[in-house]
Amino acid sequence: MVRLLLSLIIFWSAQSLAVIETYEFSSPELELRYKALSQELRCPKCQNQNIADSNAPISRDLRAIVHEQLEAGATDEEIIEFLVDRYGEFVRYRPGMDSNTLWLWSAPVILLMMAVAIVVTQIRKDRDGRTISANAERANRLREKFDRGPS
Amino acid sequence: MQPLKRFLPLAAFLLLVVLLVRGLSLDPTELPSARLGDSLPDFNLPVLGESVLRQAEDWRGEPALINVWATWCFSCRVEHPYLLELAQNGVTIYGLNYKDDPEKALVWLDDLGDPYTETVVDKDGLFGLDLGVYGAPETYVIDASGVVRHRHVGVVNEQVWIEQLAPYFEAGLTAGGSE
Numbered sequence: 305m306v307r308l309l310l311s312l313i314i315f316w317s318a319q320s321l322a323v324i325e326t327y328e329f330s331s332p333e334l335e336l337r338y339k340a341l342s343q344e345l346r347c348p349k350c351q352n353q354n355i356a357d358s359n360a361p362i363s364r365d366l367r368a369i370v371h372e373q374l375e376a377g378a379t380d381e382e383i384i385e386f387l388v389d390r391y392g393e394f395v396r397y398r399p400g401m402d403s404n405t406l407w408l409w410s411a412p413v414i415l416l417m418m419a420v421a422i423v424v425t426q427i428r429k430d431r432d433g434r435t436i437s438a439n440a441e442r443a444n445r446l447r448e449k450f451d452r453g454p455s
Numbered sequence: 456m457q458p459l460k461r462f463l464p465l466a467a468f469l470l471l472v473v474l475l476v477r478g479l480s481l482d483p484t485e486l487p488s489a490r491l492g493d494s495l496p497d498f499n500l501p502v503l504g505e506s507v508l509r510q511a512e513d514w515r516g517e518p519a520l521i522n523v524w525a526t527w528c529f530s531c532r533v534e535h536p537y538l539l540e541l542a543q544n545g546v547t548i549y550g551l552n553y554k555d556d557p558e559k560a561l562v563w564l565d566d567l568g569d570p571y572t573e574t575v576v577d578k579d580g581l582f583g584l585d586l587g588v589y590g591a592p593e594t595y596v597i598d599a600s601g602v603v604r605h606r607h608v609g610v611v612n613e614q615v616w617i618e619q620l621a622p623y624f625e626a627g628l629t630a631g632g633s634e
Contacts, residue, residue, distance in 0.1 A: 348589040351484060361554070362589040365580055390587040392489035 324359065327371045334374050341370050341380060344398055348391045366395075488595070488606035489587050495521075495601050496585035503552055503574040504561050515601040518624050519547035520594055522571070522611070523583065525555040526563045528591040534610040535567050541616065542570035546624060550574030553583050553591050596623045 329335040342356035347363045355363040355370075366387065373383045387395050399405045430436070490496070495511045502509055514521075522538060524531040542548055550571035552560045557576050564574070577583050586595070587606075596605040604623050607615055 348486065348587075351486075360590075365584060369584070388489070390489055390584060391589070392487065392587070394486055 324356070325364070325367070327367075329371075330375060337380060338370060338374055341374075341383060342367055344396070345370070345384070345387060346395050346397050348395060354397060486608070488603060490603045491606070493603055495597055495603055496582065498575070498577075498582040498585070500575040500577055500582060503550070503557055503564075503576050509573070509575050511601060514549055514597065516599055517547055518596065518598050518604075519549055519572070520596060520611075520620065521549045521551055523551045523553045523588050523591045523593040523595075525553045525591045526559040527555065530610050531592045532567070534592055534612065535570070537612055537616075538570035539568050541611075542572075547572050551583065551586075551588075552576045553588060554578065554580040594620070596620055598623065 327335075327338065329338065339356070343354050345355045345366065347353045347355050347358040347360055347366070349360040349362045350358050353360075353363075355366045369386070370383055373386065378386075384396065393399055393402075393404075399408070401409055495514065497511050499508050499510055501507070520541070538548060548571050550573070552574050554577070557578070560574070560576070564571075575582075580588070586603075590608070592608075592610060594607045594611050595603055598604050605619060607619055609615075611620070
């Protein structure tokens with residue numbers, strides 16, 4: 305059983321390797337950058353895969369472009385810009401900062417600041433004893449009501 | 456203060472409903488071309504079946520469709536009859552034979568008819584890449600000065616023509632599609 309499973313796994317992984325071609329790089333540093341870039345670039349055709357995982361023809365072409373430009377000495381920014389020029393911001397899984405993505409990038413900071421503000425005001429209130437006294441006041445009122453009984 | 460607070464959850468709920476309804480009407484697969492408003496990228500490609508080269512400037516002068524097609528593309532066969540109809544009605548259609556075998560492409564046009572004013576051969580898909588093509592069929596509209604105005608991904612049919620493409624041709628054409 306284990307043997308069968310193992311052979312199945314090996315068969316599977318061999319198959320999934322077979323769809324993606326491999327490239328030779330002149331330096332290990334380029335290969336690392338290639339891996340990082342192809343993980344970060346989005347396949348325009350399949351839309352929910354990066355170009356490293358996709359076997360769509362267009363992803364194959366884009367990988368070839370990334371490889372070619374890396375070997376030609378282009379920087380990561382140049383390669384991303386080249387593709388954004390052609391396929392739009394859509395190809396970036398890590399979108400840049402512009403008027404469209406301003407809220408996307410600033411929302412976490414704004415929410416965090418709001419949370420901090422709420423916590424701080426709450427703590428201050430408690431320290432001043434305002435919340436406590438307000439609660440005590442309410443308790444007193446209720447007690448009075450009950451003491452008086454139904455009218 | 457107290458009555459207002461009571462409606463806070465309802466308000467939050469309504470806001471969420473508005474957001475979700477908006478989300479339903481969005482099509483995440485719609486991908487506007489990055490080339491809209493730019494001139495057609497430069498190319499220097501052979502005309503299918505001839506030994507002439509074409510450049511982007513050669514396609515200026517009147518609004519036209521650029522249809523990206525290939526013999527391996529099933530949907531291209533589906534839209535082909537409608538392209539023939541458009542061509543008969545006087546629409547200029549340039550073909551971009553995308554990552555295809557030119558021999559097969561010629562046979563295809565012989566068998567099915569040729570709606571294209573001319574077809575250029577982009578065998579390795581490099582011009583397609585410059586244009587932002589990510590599959591076939593895709594159809595672009597260029598205006599008289601060679602600026603990319605619209606991109607439609609998928610089959611061109613009468614509805615697509617009337618709703619998306621025809622407006623760009625209205626100045627020069629009285630009737631497109633069926634008469």
